[in-house]
Structure formats: C-alpha cells, structure tokens
Amino acid sequence: MIPNQWYVLMESKQVKSRPVGVTRMGEKLVFWRDETGRVVCLRDRCPHRGVALSKGKILDGHLQCPFHGFEFNSSGKAVYVPANGRKGPVPKALQADIYPTHEAHGFIWVWWGNEPPAELVPPRFFDDIDDSFTHKTVHDPWRAHYARVIENQLDVVHVPFVHYNTIGRGGRTIVDGPAMEWVSEDQFNIYTYNRLDDGTPPRKAQDLAIPNPSGFKLEFIFPNLWENHIGTDVRLVGVFVPVDNEHTLLYLRFYQRFLKLPLLRDLVAWAAMPFNLIVAHQDRVIVQTHQPQRPGLQIGEKPIPGDRPIVEYRRRREALIEAARRTEAS
Ligand code: FES
Ligand SMILES: [Fe+2]
Numbered sequence: 434m435i436p437n438q439w440y441v442l443m444e445s446k447q448v449k450s451r452p453v454g455v456t457r458m459g460e461k462l463v464f465w466r467d468e469t470g471r472v473v474c475l476r477d478r479c480p481h482r483g484v485a486l487s488k489g490k491i492l493d494g495h496l497q498c499p500f501h502g503f504e505f506n507s508s509g510k511a512v513y514v515p516a517n518g519r520k521g522p523v524p525k526a527l528q529a530d531i532y533p534t535h536e537a538h539g540f541i542w543v544w545w546g547n548e549p550p551a552e553l554v555p556p557r558f559f560d561d562i563d564d565s566f567t568h569k570t571v572h573d574p575w576r577a578h579y580a581r582v583i584e585n586q587l588d589v590v591h592v593p594f595v596h597y598n599t600i601g602r603g604g605r606t607i608v609d610g611p612a613m614e615w616v617s618e619d620q621f622n623i624y625t626y627n628r629l630d631d632g633t634p635p636r637k638a639q640d641l642a643i644p645n646p647s648g649f650k651l652e653f654i655f656p657n658l659w660e661n662h663i664g665t666d667v668r669l670v671g672v673f674v675p676v677d678n679e680h681t682l683l684y685l686r687f688y689q690r691f692l693k694l695p696l697l698r699d700l701v702a703w704a705a706m707p708f709n710l711i712v713a714h715q716d717r718v719i720v721q722t723h724q725p726q727r728p729g730l731q732i733g734e735k736p737i738p739g740d741r742p743i744v745e746y747r748r749r750r751e752a753l754i755e756a757a758r759r760t761e762a763s
Pocket of ligand 2: 591592716
C-alpha cells in the first residue's frame with residue numbers, strides 16, 4: 434500500500450446504525466457513525482483488553498465495547514469506564530487508534546498513513562460525475578494484490594484476448610499508443626486506439642490525438658479510483674479496495690443519466706451489472722494467476738509500448754511510496 438493517501442475503503446450505505454467490522458489494508462477496522470451521522474474509523478481493537486469493538490454497540494453516539502462496557506467517543510477516546518463509576522476516572526491511555534475519514538459521493542475514504550498533516554486536503558473524485566447520475570454498485574472479491582487489479586484496468590493490450598467474446602470482440606489486436614496524459618501528479622487519462630491488424634505498424638503515442646475524438650477515455654486517480662467513460666450518459670467506476678496483500682474488493686459502480694424514472698433506472702442498472710461482472714470475471718481468472726502477486730518495476734516483466742500506462746502507474750506508485758518513506762525518516 435502507498436502510505437499517506439486517502440483510500441476509498443467502504444461505501445456509505447455499508448455503515449448504518451451499527452458498528453461494522455471489516456478487514457482493510459491488512460488491518461481489522463471498525464466503522465460506525467456518531468450522533469451527528471459522521472463516520473468514524475477505529476482500529477477494531479479495544480485499548481482495554483484487546484477485543485473487537487465491532488462486536489459492541491452504539492449508545493448515545495458512543496461506541497460501547499462488548500467486553501466491559503467502556504464507551505468511546507468519535508475521537509476514539511474512552512469517556513466512560515462503568516467499573517470506575519459514572520463520576521470515576523477515565524485513564525488517558527484508553528484511546529483507540531483512529532483514522533481520519535471523509536465521506537462523499539456515497540463512498541467513505543480513510544486517510545492511511547502516519548501522522549496526518551494538520552491541514553488534510555480532502556480527497557478528489559471524478560469531476561464529471563454529479564447529481565444528474567444515479568448509480569448501483571456491486572462488490573466483487575478478487576484473490577489478488579489491489580495494484581494488480583488496478584493494472585488490469587489500465588491494460589489496453591489484453592482486451593481482444595481476455596474479452597474476445599465481450600468488450601474485446603472483433604479482434605482489434607493492434608495497439609496504437611495508447612495516448613496518456615497526466616492531469617495532475619496523481620491523476621491521468623488513457624485514450625485507446627486499438628484496431629485491426631492491417632499490416633501497418635502500431636502508431637506511436639505522440640502521433641495520436643488527445644483527447645480521443647470518440648470521447649472514450651479511462652481515468653485514474655491515485656491511489657485506488659478508476660473511471661471508464663463509456664458514453665455521455667454512462668460511466669463505470671471501479672474502486673480497488675485493499676483487504677490485505679492478497680485480497681481485493683472491487684467495487685464496481687454503474688452510473689447512468691439517460692433514464693430518470695426511478696423504477697426504470699434501477700432496472701437498467703441491474704440489467705447492466707451481470708454483463709459488467711462477466712467482463713470483470715474474465716479478468717479475474719487471469720489476474721489471480723500473476724507471479725509475483727505484488728507488482729513493481731523490478732520484477733522481471735518485459736513490457737511493450739502498449740503497456741505504457743502500467744509502467745507509468747508503477748513509476749508513480751513507487752515514487753509515492755519512496756516519498757512517504759523519506760517523510761517518515763526525516
Ligand atoms: S476489552 Fe473493551 S472494555 Fe474491556
Ligand atoms: Fe479486462
């Protein structure tokens with residue numbers, strides 16, 4: 434994982450009136466809402482005697498540990514130790530590990546890193562997605578490192594093979610470019626120009642139009658957000674939620690705005706999802722076989738020009754990891 438980043442780790446609707454215990458980033462975490470509805474994320478371990486706080490309950494906006502009833506506020510601090518009495522002392526050391534959260538667009542981000550900076554800049558999302566879209570999401574488990582799952586969604590070379598009978602039908606095996614543009618240090622677009630092999634060599638990235646006149650593009654925001662601009666009114670967003678180093682949850686969200694009627698739009702979202710999952714599972718069965726499981730720049734792979742988005746993703750990812758290491762050391 435890249436430290437010091439905002440990761441989407443949950444969907445808003447997963448956290449309701451009870452504490453929810455999940456594994457994310459290789460850690461056991463508990464998500465819950467305080468009396469104002471704000472999402473709190475704590476390490477799922479009571480600082481008193483180490484049991485899972487997620488087995489407890491919410492009482493007046495506090496999280497009550499199931500073991501000895503200690504209550505924690507939305508800062509993760511114990512505010513009541515029943516054994517010491519209502520007016521009794523609450524030791525300062527009774528502080529659960531807390532992670533900053535941010536909630537927007539129906540997602541919950543968690544700041545993953547060391548000391549968060551005093552002025553934490555909120556995470557970014559895709560500018561083109563606003564309230565005119567409605568959405569439906571599925572959660573799909575992969576037995577793979579999350580960066581491998583991301584790389585698969587940046588891979589424009591695999592499409593006519595892995596998806597030969599779905600989105601890659603037609604045998605467009607020549608990969609012109611692809612063209613890539615960095616929008617900021619942590620965000621880039623990919624424009625694909627795959628075509629039939631007519632005997633001409635692939636065109637170089639610098640000879641291709643940016644943006645692609647078809648309007649199609651893939652967008653990526655570090656560390657774990659991807660968007661496929663399928664059409665003016667349809668988008669597919671992928672969130673690569675790291676469970677641990679070997680497991681990822683792919684949150685696939687289908688957005689549309691061509692239908693407004695509630696029943697119809699639900700119907701179209703649910704009709705689209707099985708196809709999206711079929712395509713994702715064509716990828717999954719291959720991606721789960723990667724060796725080594727964790728990607729990097731120096732793992733003995735032999736990229737070709739069409740793999741450029743993957744190589745650039747890896748470079749930036751390693752630079753961010755290195756930057757976090759330097760910050761830690763200084
Ligand atoms: S272990 Fe949580 S209150 Fe004792
Ligand atoms: Fe794919």
